[in-house]
Amino acid sequence: MKKILLLLTVLLFTISCGKKETGDSEKKDQTLTFYAGLQEDHAAMVAKEFEKETGIKTNFVRMSSGEVLARLKAEKNNMSASVWYGGPVDAFVAAKEADLIEPYISPEAANIKDGLKDTEGYWTGIYVGYLGFVGNQKMLDEKGLKMPASWADLLKPEYKGEIVVAHPGSSGTAYTMLATLVQLMGEDEAMEYLKKFNGQVRQYTKSGTAPGRMAGQGETTIGITFLHDAIKYKKEGYKDIVISAPSEGTGYEIGGVALLKNGPDQEAAKKFIDWVLTKKVQEMGKTVGSFQFLTNKDAMPPAEADPIKDTKLIKYDFDWAGKNRIRLVERFSTETSTTAPTK
Amino acid sequence: MNNLKLKIDQELKHMKKLTNDPTLFLTIIFSLVVVSFFVLVPLYNVLKESFTFKETFSFENYKNAFGRSGNVAIILNTLKLGFITATLSLIIGFFFAYSTSYMKIKGKKIFDFIAMLPIISPPFVVALSAILLFGRQGLITRGLLGITDFEIYGFHGLVLVQVLSFFPIAYLMLVGLLQGIDPSVEEASRDLGASKLKVFTSVTFPLVIPGIANAFLLVFIQSIADFANPVVIGGNFTTIAVKIYQEGIGNFQLGIATALAMILLSMSISMFVVQRFYINKKSYITVTGKVSRARDLVKDKIVTIPVFITLISLTMFVILMYILIPIGSFVKLWGINYTPTLDHYKYIFDYGMDPIIQTTVLAVIATIITSIFSMILAFLIVRKKFIGKTFIEFTTIMALAIPGTIIGLGYVISYNITYKIPFTDITLIPPLTGTALIIVIAFIIRSLPVGVRSGMSSLQQIDPSIEEAASILGASSSKVFSSVTIPMIKEAFFSGLIYSFARSMTLVSTIIFLISAKWKLLTPTVMDNIDTGRIGIASAYCTILIIIVTTVMITMKIFISKIGVKK
Numbered sequence: 071m072k073k074i075l076l077l078l079t080v081l082l083f084t085i086s087c088g089k090k091e092t093g094d095s096e097k098k099d100q101t102l103t104f105y106a107g108l109q110e111d112h113a114a115m116v117a118k119e120f121e122k123e124t125g126i127k128t129n130f131v132r133m134s135s136g137e138v139l140a141r142l143k144a145e146k147n148n149m150s151a152s153v154w155y156g157g158p159v160d161a162f163v164a165a166k167e168a169d170l171i172e173p174y175i176s177p178e179a180a181n182i183k184d185g186l187k188d189t190e191g192y193w194t195g196i197y198v199g200y201l202g203f204v205g206n207q208k209m210l211d212e213k214g215l216k217m218p219a220s221w222a223d224l225l226k227p228e229y230k231g232e233i234v235v236a237h238p239g240s241s242g243t244a245y246t247m248l249a250t251l252v253q254l255m256g257e258d259e260a261m262e263y264l265k266k267f268n269g270q271v272r273q274y275t276k277s278g279t280a281p282g283r284m285a286g287q288g289e290t291t292i293g294i295t296f297l298h299d300a301i302k303y304k305k306e307g308y309k310d311i312v313i314s315a316p317s318e319g320t321g322y323e324i325g326g327v328a329l330l331k332n333g334p335d336q337e338a339a340k341k342f343i344d345w346v347l348t349k350k351v352q353e354m355g356k357t358v359g360s361f362q363f364l365t366n367k368d369a370m371p372p373a374e375a376d377p378i379k380d381t382k383l384i385k386y387d388f389d390w391a392g393k394n395r396i397r398l399v400e401r402f403s404t405e406t407s408t409t410a411p412t413k
Numbered sequence: 414m415n416n417l418k419l420k421i422d423q424e425l426k427h428m429k430k431l432t433n434d435p436t437l438f439l440t441i442i443f444s445l446v447v448v449s450f451f452v453l454v455p456l457y458n459v460l461k462e463s464f465t466f467k468e469t470f471s472f473e474n475y476k477n478a479f480g481r482s483g484n485v486a487i488i489l490n491t492l493k494l495g496f497i498t499a500t501l502s503l504i505i506g507f508f509f510a511y512s513t514s515y516m517k518i519k520g521k522k523i524f525d526f527i528a529m530l531p532i533i534s535p536p537f538v539v540a541l542s543a544i545l546l547f548g549r550q551g552l553i554t555r556g557l558l559g560i561t562d563f564e565i566y567g568f569h570g571l572v573l574v575q576v577l578s579f580f581p582i583a584y585l586m587l588v589g590l591l592q593g594i595d596p597s598v599e600e601a602s603r604d605l606g607a608s609k610l611k612v613f614t615s616v617t618f619p620l621v622i623p624g625i626a627n628a629f630l631l632v633f634i635q636s637i638a639d640f641a642n643p644v645v646i647g648g649n650f651t652t653i654a655v656k657i658y659q660e661g662i663g664n665f666q667l668g669i670a671t672a673l674a675m676i677l678l679s680m681s682i683s684m685f686v687v688q689r690f691y692i693n694k695k696s697y698i699t700v701t702g703k704v705s706r707a708r709d710l711v712k713d714k715i716v717t718i719p720v721f722i723t724l725i726s727l728t729m730f731v732i733l734m735y736i737l738i739p740i741g742s743f744v745k746l747w748g749i750n751y752t753p754t755l756d757h758y759k760y761i762f763d764y765g766m767d768p769i770i771q772t773t774v775l776a777v778i779a780t781i782i783t784s785i786f787s788m789i790l791a792f793l794i795v796r797k798k799f800i801g802k803t804f805i806e807f808t809t810i811m812a813l814a815i816p817g818t819i820i821g822l823g824y825v826i827s828y829n830i831t832y833k834i835p836f837t838d839i840t841l842i843p844p845l846t847g848t849a850l851i852i853v854i855a856f857i858i859r860s861l862p863v864g865v866r867s868g869m870s871s872l873q874q875i876d877p878s879i880e881e882a883a884s885i886l887g888a889s890s891s892k893v894f895s896s897v898t899i900p901m902i903k904e905a906f907f908s909g910l911i912y913s914f915a916r917s918m919t920l921v922s923t924i925i926f927l928i929s930a931k932w933k934l935l936t937p938t939v940m941d942n943i944d945t946g947r948i949g950i951a952s953a954y955c956t957i958l959i960i961i962v963t964t965v966m967i968t969m970k971i972f973i974s975k976i977g978v979k980k
Contacts, residue, residue: 103930103931104930105930109945110941110942110945110947111760111764114763114764114765115764118763118764129930129931130930131928131929131930131933132941134663136663136664137662137663139665140661140662140663140664140665141662143665144665144825144829144846145829145846145847147829147830147844148829148830148844148846148847150846150847150929150930150931151929151930209549237659239659239663239664240659240663240664271649272564272566272648272649273566273648273649274649275944276644276663276944277941277944277945279945279946280944280945280946282946283945283946283947284946286749286946287548287549287550287746287747287748287749287946287948288549288550288748288749289544289548289549289550290549306746307745307746307749307750308746308749309749310749399664403483404481404483406483
């Protein structure tokens with residue numbers, strides 16, 4: 071009798087303990103929780119440094135931007151994080167539309183270049199990256215292929231089954247590609263292009279950085295990704311990596327940071343946003359291999375990004391891209407599914 | 414009519430007895446509440462959501478799910494995968510089981526050992542190894558054979574990986590069955606002049622057909638519910654479980670996600686029902702538990718040597734799959750640079766310890782609760798009569814057949830809101846998403862069915878008269894349970910402990926929906942690293958995971974033998 075009562079008490083206690091614990095940690099001021107849309111090692115380094123410098127206990131979880139967006143929608147009434155850090159701002163615009171983020175103009179934003187921050191202060195840019203092609207020279211040589219130099223090249227029969235790209239449904243990188251093509255070609259032509267392109271694709275990955283890695287590893291001949299990610303992999307030892315940018319012009323991303331609506335610990339969150347916009351923190355990125363261009367006027371871009379600074383860019387409309395995200399992704403999924411991979 | 418009345422009377426009598434024993438009564442109520450709240454409510458919400466479109470009842474989601482030809486292909490993909498994986502796993506499992514029970518072959522222990530590997534290792538290990546071995550830079554494909562464009566991502570790779578992970582289940586089921594066949598049956602037919610082949614086809618094989626069907630359906634259910642392998646190695650071959658995640662979490666299309674979830678659920682539940690209520694009843698083997706004497710094993714070298722070689726090569730292959738991971742965690746860049754390094758571990762120690770610590774802590778908590786709770790449930794089901802007993806039994810066991818992704822999706826939909834006691838302002842359950850509690854609950858619900866089953870089967874083997882004796886001598890039912898029943902089922906209790914710990918540590922499908930910034934878990938971290946191509950770090954995490962699970966397992970085994978519950 072006693073024993074079983076004891077068991078039940080333990081059970082109940084453990085359960086109520088669990089509840090209390092979560093309640094407590096929310097009450098404790100000076101903790102910060104953020105969703106990271108940039109690479110895991112970059113986010114981990116930033117979290118650690120911020121904690122070291124301010125004493126604010128910092129948690130993060132890395133997710134692709136589609137996942138962050140979905141999570142924010144699901145948690146709308148019970149937001150568990152307070153900052154969204156990194157990842158293309160198209161997704162931030164979509165979040166703004168859905169009333170999931172709130173404006174915060176950091177004092178530090180004055181040093182951020184014009185055009186790289188939202189005029190209403192919903193998001194602020196932390197870096198800029200160019201979309202492009204990444205190839206594996208060894209694989210190209212073996213197959214007697216040249217590195218593709220344009221969007222049109224990608225449809226050539228010799229590249230069939232050699233291309234890896236992320237899926238726009240889950241990856242901000244891939245959505246940047248989708249939005250770039252639509253802005254470049256017009257929507258219907260872009261969809262026609264993508265339907266054909268679908269037949270060339272070896273695999274759609276979940277995360278936008280994966281194609282770069284896979285090209286580096288020789289798991290695929292060609293990947294589509296942000297070029298700074300490709301540079302990172304090359305630096306890590308994937309020596310066969312080569313990069314190129316489409317001659318028609320390419321899209322780019324502004325990586326953003328934003329304050330989540332009704333998130334806990336707003337004060338710590340604002341402190342964090344101020345801090346990540348500084349020259350010092352922006353320049354810290356390159357220590358973990360993040361070679362994007364920086365948005366702070368005073369920050370020195372990493373030397374590694376130098377070779378791509380003259381890439382031909384389209385006039386990418388972030389606002390439009392963000393507002394049309396759901397619709398375009400939906401259309402992409404439906405139209406490419408009509409030629410769904412049957413293997 | 415009279416019958417019904419009699420039945421009601423009986424039930425009322427049981428009820429009365431229960432109220433005399435408040436502890437028992439409370440335990441039953443508690444169990445009913447837990448099971449309903451964390452198995453049925455999420456399922457109900459998934460079902461409800463799947464029929465809700467723009468806040469009204471509608472078939473729209475199903476129309477969308479079937480209307481898109483992509484989804485139809487995905488549904489067919491999933492079925493095809495299930496059938497082929499189950500068939501191949503069965504063939505290999507049967508081969509292993511038959512050879513070890515009917516032939517004089519050494520190394521039975523090794524074969525039993527590989528049957529355990531899939532339980533203690535995270536589900537990605539085989540998939541990850543397959544990439545290391547058969548990817549474009551794979552050791553075998555490229556290194557050994559010089560093939561440059563072998564495709565491991567996709568259906569073939571997935572089947573390979575699933576068969577290697579699931580055939581041990583078939584082996585374990587069949588080996589027990591084959592060893593349970595009384596040799597005298599076969600000898601009788603031999604004496605009547607049947608050839609060995611004839612004995613096999615007309616005696617042995619028919620006897621194990623129900624077992625084969627069982628194994629087939631079990632592997633089938635596992636295969637279609639599998640999330641980790643398709644996501645890692647499926648390539649463009651998408652299965653329903655993966656699609657549910659993509660739609661639910663990637664796109665926040667809950668309608669389509671839930672409709673697909675219901676399709677998957679109906680597949681696996683129907684298989685489960687067939688297995689449990691049709692095939693299980695058709696068992697031809699009279700299980701007395703003991704065979705009359707040892708079987709004369711086949712000693713003929715012409716047979717045993719080739720069989721042995723095949724078994725050993727298959728075994729070596731499986732072991733190779735598992736050994737590659739630790740190796741992969743100590744080299745710089747697989748396929749490019751094989752310089753030994755500790756970099757990946759250094760990264761984990763610098764930045765990535767949270768998932769390891771948090772997962773272990775939560776798994777330990779969940780394990781303790783699961784083991785106790787499942788023994789209580791098993792005791793109630795086997796020994797007590799009460800209203801709702803069949804309900805508890807069916808729901809807990811059925812939880813086996815519910816794919817993890819569906820539980821995860823159900824939890825996301827169900828526990829993001831506050832539940833209040835009707836007509837009051839008292840919070841019954843606060844929003845649970847993002848908390849550790851929801852993860853612990855998910856761990857418990859996922860390993861409960863097996864705990865309950867093992868508890869039930871060991872209880873069924875114990876004569877209730879022992880407990881009755883205690884009860885007649887005046888012990889209350891909690892006293893009987895704690896001082897008579899529990900000591901008798903200790904072994905099931907501890908094996909349940911080990912199992913639920915391993916299962917919680919390696920669970921992917923459910924918790925992928927439940928992780929948050931505060932609670933990062935190991936398996937999603939591994940998956941993320943695989944997806945972004947950090948194979949070295951992923952391998953290092955897997956290695957640490959395997960070490961933790963094995964250490965806990967060995968410690969438990971030593972502990973059990975020390976306190977002398979081992980037979």
